[in-house]
Amino acid sequence: MTTATMDEPAPGTAARPPREPRPGLTSTIRRSWDRHWYAWAMVAPVVIVLAVLVFYPLGYGTYLSLTNANETNVAKDIGPVHIGASYHWVGLHNYWQVLSGKDGDFYPRLEWTIVWTVCCVAITYAIGLAMAMLLNRKVRFRLFYRLCLILPWAVPAFIGVFAWRLMLNSQYGVFNDIITSFGLPAQDWLGTPLSQKIAVIMVNIWVGVPFMMVALLGGLQSIPGELYEAAEMDGASPWQRFANVTVPGLRPVTSTVVLLSTVWTFNMFAIIYLLLGNNTTGDTDILVTYAYEKAFTGVSDYSGAATYGIVILLILVAFSTFYRRQLKSEQA
Amino acid sequence: MTATTHRGRNERSRGASIALHAALITASAIAVFPVLWILFISLGPSTSWQQPHEVLKHLGLGNYRFVLLHTSFPKWFLNSVIVAGATTVLGVLISASAGYAISRMKFPGHKSLMWTFLVTQMFPMAVLIVPLYNLLAQLDLIDTYLGLVLVYCTIAVPFCAWMLKGYFDTIPRDIDEAGRVDGLTPFGTFWRLIVPLARPGLAVTAFYSFLTAWGEVAYAAQFMGRDHSTLAAGIRTFASDQRADWGSMTAASVLIAIPATIVFLLVQRHLVTGLTAGGTKG
Numbered sequence: 131m132t133t134a135t136m137d138e139p140a141p142g143t144a145a146r147p148p149r150e151p152r153p154g155l156t157s158t159i160r161r162s163w164d165r166h167w168y169a170w171a172m173v174a175p176v177v178i179v180l181a182v183l184v185f186y187p188l189g190y191g192t193y194l195s196l197t198n199a200n201e202t203n204v205a206k207d208i209g210p211v212h213i214g215a216s217y218h219w220v221g222l223h224n225y226w227q228v229l230s231g232k233d234g235d236f237y238p239r240l241e242w243t244i245v246w247t248v249c250c251v252a253i254t255y256a257i258g259l260a261m262a263m264l265l266n267r268k269v270r271f272r273l274f275y276r277l278c279l280i281l282p283w284a285v286p287a288f289i290g291v292f293a294w295r296l297m298l299n300s301q302y303g304v305f306n307d308i309i310t311s312f313g314l315p316a317q318d319w320l321g322t323p324l325s326q327k328i329a330v331i332m333v334n335i336w337v338g339v340p341f342m343m344v345a346l347l348g349g350l351q352s353i354p355g356e357l358y359e360a361a362e363m364d365g366a367s368p369w370q371r372f373a374n375v376t377v378p379g380l381r382p383v384t385s386t387v388v389l390l391s392t393v394w395t396f397n398m399f400a401i402i403y404l405l406l407g408n409n410t411t412g413d414t415d416i417l418v419t420y421a422y423e424k425a426f427t428g429v430s431d432y433s434g435a436a437t438y439g440i441v442i443l444l445i446l447v448a449f450s451t452f453y454r455r456q457l458k459s460e461q462a
Numbered sequence: 463m464t465a466t467t468h469r470g471r472n473e474r475s476r477g478a479s480i481a482l483h484a485a486l487i488t489a490s491a492i493a494v495f496p497v498l499w500i501l502f503i504s505l506g507p508s509t510s511w512q513q514p515h516e517v518l519k520h521l522g523l524g525n526y527r528f529v530l531l532h533t534s535f536p537k538w539f540l541n542s543v544i545v546a547g548a549t550t551v552l553g554v555l556i557s558a559s560a561g562y563a564i565s566r567m568k569f570p571g572h573k574s575l576m577w578t579f580l581v582t583q584m585f586p587m588a589v590l591i592v593p594l595y596n597l598l599a600q601l602d603l604i605d606t607y608l609g610l611v612l613v614y615c616t617i618a619v620p621f622c623a624w625m626l627k628g629y630f631d632t633i634p635r636d637i638d639e640a641g642r643v644d645g646l647t648p649f650g651t652f653w654r655l656i657v658p659l660a661r662p663g664l665a666v667t668a669f670y671s672f673l674t675a676w677g678e679v680a681y682a683a684q685f686m687g688r689d690h691s692t693l694a695a696g697i698r699t700f701a702s703d704q705r706a707d708w709g710s711m712t713a714a715s716v717l718i719a720i721p722a723t724i725v726f727l728l729v730q731r732h733l734v735t736g737l738t739a740g741g742t743k744g
Contacts, residue, residue: 184616281494304514393584436593
């Protein structure tokens with residue numbers, strides 16, 4: 131009996147003697163309130179904050195996506211004169227424009243967003259796992275290595291990105307000096323679209339590895355050592371131990387971090403925006419940065435940006451629903 | 463994987479040891495280099511980013527002196543401390559109580575709440591800015607600390623609550639029962655017994671909330687006026703289009719990174735345990 135809610139009998143048993151008539155809606159609600167008010171009170175602050183500051187704007191954004199609102203026709207004050215909003219309802223027109231490919235930008239941006247997400251998550255996961263496995267061994271200076279490797283996480287992202295921006299500068303940046311000393315050709319990293327893409331992926335991996343590494347390190351430590359010993363007794367090679375003990379043992383952690391980092395990377399606004407600023411041709415824009423530019427550059431296209439936002443959200447909800455269902459069917 | 467089968471898992475040949483250390487040193491160097499590079503540049507003259515080779519000959523704290531004495535940096539710093547501190551305290555408190563309720567009490571809606579937390583992570587924040595700005599303006603919260611703190615809570619809390627729920631799941635329920643037997647209310651049990659036990663989990667969530675608030679740029683730049691500007695939004699003025707003062711920018715970056723690194727050093731012992739519990743049970 132851990133909670134107030136559990137002190138009372140479950141519904142439909144002793145609480146309701148058979149001769150009593152079926153309770154009406156109000157009494158069901160009251161009964162439910164009596165049983166659960168404590169739990170609800172404890173989650174209420176979170177729910178209220180999220181409802182007001184996330185779901186209300188989301189609803190408003192959804193509404194905007196069904197109109198033709200832009201900078202010229204929303205309500206505004208010019209000096210003392212208030213000009214009312216003059217945008218109007220256009221139904222699903224915006225969505226049709228986007229999804230039919232008529233606006234010409236959606237599918238190229240979506241394609242790059244997917245490439246970006248898959249590259250970042252896969253490489254970050256691989257490096258994070260490798261680092262976690264190295265750190266999980268008995269090795270001298272382990273604490274020192276761990277602190278160094280987590281450092282990119284501790285430094286605010288905009289500072290990390292700024293450091294990379296200095297390093298990648300084509301004229302003065304130290305990055306070209308370093309790679310030419312390894313015999314690789316120097317690049318104008320923040321200049322051409324392809325090298326910009328490589329640069330943003332690289333920086334995002336640099337920022338993302340520590341989280342992956344720490345989560346996977348914890349996962350590795352939770353795998354019982356006896357499993358490895360047993361595998362060794364059976365003559366399993368290191369590779370077999372990795373494939374048959376480590377990988378299955380990490381599955382719960384893996385499924386969570388892959389899902390989370392996919393969602394985060396898909397919506398990663400700061401790194402692309404801060405690293406490249408305005409000197410892009412638009413080729414490196416993922417859906418989120420493209421939507422942001424729609425809303426804040428030139429004649430602000432609020433409805434277009436809102437439409438992109440809703441489409442991004444739907445893509446991610448569809449992906450995670452599918453992903454979790456897939457996981458469940460694998461476990462079963 | 464470098465261990466050979468006949469040698470056993472915990473012993474390594476000399477070559478394997480060297481390879482292991484080489485790999486770790488390389489990775490650490492890559493991880494640390496950009497941060498050290500900024501530190502290095504900041505110690506030179508204000509144009510040193512263009513002549514990194516000259517820095518060693520002109521070492522000095524000129525950039526720091528300029529940033530601390532001749533810019534609004536101290537004011538931004540104070541603003542950031544207030545906002546990040548309040549976000550951390552508020553965020554951890556409300557996500558812990560929500561996480562506890564979800565972990566221990568079976569109430570209608572507790573499953574959908576977990577799903578909601580995940581979905582909140584998917585909202586493209588860049589797109590929410592416009593509606594959020596209008597909303598805050600209606601509530602009179604534009605250019606106030608409270609407004610920004612609440613906005614940051616919407617970013618930090620879902621993840622924190624999700625993680626803490628996982629952490630609370632690892633604490634035995636017997637402890638709650640003991641508390642109930644001693645006559646504590648559910649909230650009393652949570653506050654007096656569970657919170658002290660959940661320190662690693664709370665440390666990680668505090669770290670995450672603090673960093674979210676300390677390093678966020680987009681909202682801070684849009685919502686806060688000149689007087690309430692936080693560090694992340696403020697130092698952008700060093701790099702305006704007319705005059706890019708990279709020297710001040712590097713010095714300010716180092717100064718901003720220091721508190722974050724201190725918080726990190728305080729909680730790093732708990733990071734692995736705290737995060738795993740959340741990750742595996744999430």
